[in-house]
Amino acid sequence: MIRFESLNKVWPDGTHAIRDVSLEVPRGQFCVILGPSGAGKSTLLRAVNGLMQPSSGRVVIDGTEFNARTQSVLRRRVAMVHQHFNLTNRMSVAANVLAGLLPMVSTARAMSGWFRPEHREKACELLAQVGLSPAHLKRRAGELSGGQQQRVGIARAFMLDPEVVLADEPVASLDPKISSDILRLIRDAARERNATVLCSLHQVELAREFGDRIVGMRDGQIVFDGSPEAFTDECVESLYHGAVWDDTTPEEAAGSSLALGTTNVSLA
Amino acid sequence: MTTRPIPVPPRGAEVKWHLSPPYSARHLLWLVLIVALLLVTGQRTDMDRMVAMTTQAVGNLIGVADDSQVVRGLSRVGTAMWPPVIGEVEEVNRMSDLDRDRLPLFSYIEVQERVEQRMNLETLQLEAATEQVEVLVKPLGYVWTVFVKMVETLEIALWGTLLSVVLSIPLAYFAARNYSANRFTYTAARGFISLLRSVPELIVALFLVLAYGFGPIAGVLALGLHAAGFLGKFYAEDIENADKKPQEALEAIGAGKIKTLWYGVLPQVLPQYIAYTAYIMDRNLRMATVVGLVGAGGIGQELKGRFDMFQYGHVMTILIAIFIFVFLLDQLQARIRARLI
Numbered sequence: 001m002i003r004f005e006s007l008n009k010v011w012p013d014g015t016h017a018i019r020d021v022s023l024e025v026p027r028g029q030f031c032v033i034l035g036p037s038g039a040g041k042s043t044l045l046r047a048v049n050g051l052m053q054p055s056s057g058r059v060v061i062d063g064t065e066f067n068a069r070t071q072s073v074l075r076r077r078v079a080m081v082h083q084h085f086n087l088t089n090r091m092s093v094a095a096n097v098l099a100g101l102l103p104m105v106s107t108a109r110a111m112s113g114w115f116r117p118e119h120r121e122k123a124c125e126l127l128a129q130v131g132l133s134p135a136h137l138k139r140r141a142g143e144l145s146g147g148q149q150q151r152v153g154i155a156r157a158f159m160l161d162p163e164v165v166l167a168d169e170p171v172a173s174l175d176p177k178i179s180s181d182i183l184r185l186i187r188d189a190a191r192e193r194n195a196t197v198l199c200s201l202h203q204v205e206l207a208r209e210f211g212d213r214i215v216g217m218r219d220g221q222i223v224f225d226g227s228p229e230a231f232t233d234e235c236v237e238s239l240y241h242g243a244v245w246d247d248t249t250p251e252e253a254a255g256s257s258l259a260l261g262t263t264n265v266s267l268a
Numbered sequence: 269m270t271t272r273p274i275p276v277p278p279r280g281a282e283v284k285w286h287l288s289p290p291y292s293a294r295h296l297l298w299l300v301l302i303v304a305l306l307l308v309t310g311q312r313t314d315m316d317r318m319v320a321m322t323t324q325a326v327g328n329l330i331g332v333a334d335d336s337q338v339v340r341g342l343s344r345v346g347t348a349m350w351p352p353v354i355g356e357v358e359e360v361n362r363m364s365d366l367d368r369d370r371l372p373l374f375s376y377i378e379v380q381e382r383v384e385q386r387m388n389l390e391t392l393q394l395e396a397a398t399e400q401v402e403v404l405v406k407p408l409g410y411v412w413t414v415f416v417k418m419v420e421t422l423e424i425a426l427w428g429t430l431l432s433v434v435l436s437i438p439l440a441y442f443a444a445r446n447y448s449a450n451r452f453t454y455t456a457a458r459g460f461i462s463l464l465r466s467v468p469e470l471i472v473a474l475f476l477v478l479a480y481g482f483g484p485i486a487g488v489l490a491l492g493l494h495a496a497g498f499l500g501k502f503y504a505e506d507i508e509n510a511d512k513k514p515q516e517a518l519e520a521i522g523a524g525k526i527k528t529l530w531y532g533v534l535p536q537v538l539p540q541y542i543a544y545t546a547y548i549m550d551r552n553l554r555m556a557t558v559v560g561l562v563g564a565g566g567i568g569q570e571l572k573g574r575f576d577m578f579q580y581g582h583v584m585t586i587l588i589a590i591f592i593f594v595f596l597l598d599q600l601q602a603r604i605r606a607r608l609i
């Protein structure tokens with residue numbers, strides 16, 4: 001279970017990226033976060049593994065608060081799938097997946113690349129699960145297609161059997177067919193381990209298909225929180241409306257978004 | 269978040285475009301200034317005399333000018349250097365450990381007559397005295413000596429490079445802003461790198477010879493220290509500029525700095541590291557021929573000794589050897605490059 005408690009983030013440049021967000025995601029839920037660009041989705045996800053230090057408020061994972069002291073333990077339990085895959089391009093697929101184990105292995109073992117047989121087997125199993133073939137093992141990660149790279153990224157994320165999986169726009173640069181394949185892989189692997197998934201997306205259709213729950217964000221606030229069924233086309237319209245350029249002044253835009261915020265929260 | 273539309277001038281508004289010419293009076297002023305500066309520094313470094321003397325030398329060579337200081341100097345050295353010394357002759361009775369049954373390869377013992385001018389103490393006049401001297405002749409003796417020295421030079425370069433790589437790895441780690449433990453270690457590492465880079469090999473060698481005595485130790489250390497500065501700087505900068513994405517992925521699961529560096533950075537920067545190290549190897553090979561001039565071992569030490577004894581024939585042999593050495597290296601490098609690309 002992940003609990004955000006009145007989280008705030010103000011970047012040094014004054015951007016208020018997260019405004020007093022409180023949210024509770026139960027264990028095993030696939031929670032999709034939607035919202036226009038700059039809404040603060042990435043910022044929120046990155047609070048869970050400490051890639052972003054919140055200005056105030058806290059994040060609690062299964063009863064343990066995330067802070068500097070608990071960070072090293074909690075990070076092992078939280079995996080992340082990245083929009084740009086974030087693989088080491090010039091390293092082999094196998095080494096990239098094994099890198100998912102790094103917090104658990106000694107430095108000597110890591111540097112020599114001499115992983116335990118059971119770990120090597122696990123890497124192979126996971127690669128098979130995400131649909132890659134043994135021929136890919138020795139290939140350089142950077143040579144693979146985007147879809148294949150994301151599969152490697154997923155295999156790496158599940159090496160430590162995480163309790164929480166953060167997926168920040170995992171399919172943003174992939175075609176529709178592969179996008180749903182990838183999301184299915186994440187969902188199935190997470191279900192198998194009863195892991196909680198926090199996944200930000202830009203595709204409403206995919207959000208409805210895969211999410212157990214949809215959270216809509218706008219201007220750093222949660223403006224919708226409910227089931228995929230409750231997330232109607234009107235909700236989509238109001239979530240994204242105003243984010244595109246129109247004739248309203250910034251002041252007006254801010255006012256209308258606040259109004260939208262209240263309607264949507266009541267909608268949920 | 270505020271999104272503002274890109275401002276577009278209202279329809280019908282007059283827009284004045286203006287594109288100024290590429291050069292202005294200010295550029296001309298700069299040009300005059302630079303030319304003036306060049307003239308001053310050229311005068312201070314005797315560039316005018318250089319041109320005059322060279323012109324005179326060329327004139328002398330094509331028969332226009334009668335005399336040239338440059339040509340005279342060069343031809344004097346040139347004649348002294350020719351022919352290069354190939355063999356070696358040693359007096360047998362000065363060699364303590366000569367085994368007559370087992371002479372070195374290709375060498376033989378010969379009896380030579382030597383004419384010496386001696387002062388006759390009774391008549392107080394110089395007399396020519398003929399003496400029979402047994403000598404050991406090694407027809408390729410000096411070439412062999414130079415070859416051995418060349419090998420030593422190669423070894424100095426090799427160990428210098430090895431030392432620089434070993435030293436520069438920890439230096440690079442602490443000199444990379446995003447991995448250094450804190451501001452202090454960062455500044456210290458950067459400062460140390462600047463220090464190493466600021467002192468040329470020859471000067472380092474000069475001091476190290478005082479500390480370690482004549483011989484290759486000083487050479488290896490001098491090459492290694494200077495190159496460690498170079499490699500440390502470039503290795504560190506590559507770490508700083510490496511793609512952040514894989515590093516972030518590993519940081520996110522708490523992999524730790526060293527392991528992140530090994531898995532997220534090193535594979536990405538390795539080709540560059542190899543290129544830097546190859547450059548340093550090449551540079552050290554050439555520098556290793558020079559550090560001997562201050563006594564730090566290798567062929568340079570031999571060169572300096574012969575030069576100081578006015579044995580220009582030996583110097584010539586050494587210069588030819590260095591040329592062949594560098595030529596072969598370039599060939600080898602071209603081969604390797606062709607193989608890799």
Ligand SMILES: Nc1ncnc2c1ncn2[C@@H]1O[C@H](COP(=O)(O)OP(=O)(O)OP(=O)(O)O)[C@@H](O)[C@H]1O
Pocket residue numbers: 011012013015016017035036037038039040041042043044269
């Ligand atoms: N490192 C940073 N420094 C300063 N401001 C930042 C930083 N990261 C994000 N921001 C700002 O925080 C706000 C939220 O950004 P965030 O990346 O969380 O949005 P997002 O919802 O993930 O957008 P997208 O859908 O485009 O990924 C934006 O206004 C952004 O400019």
Ligand SMILES: [Mg+2]
Pocket residue numbers: 041042043168169
């Ligand atoms: Mg984002």
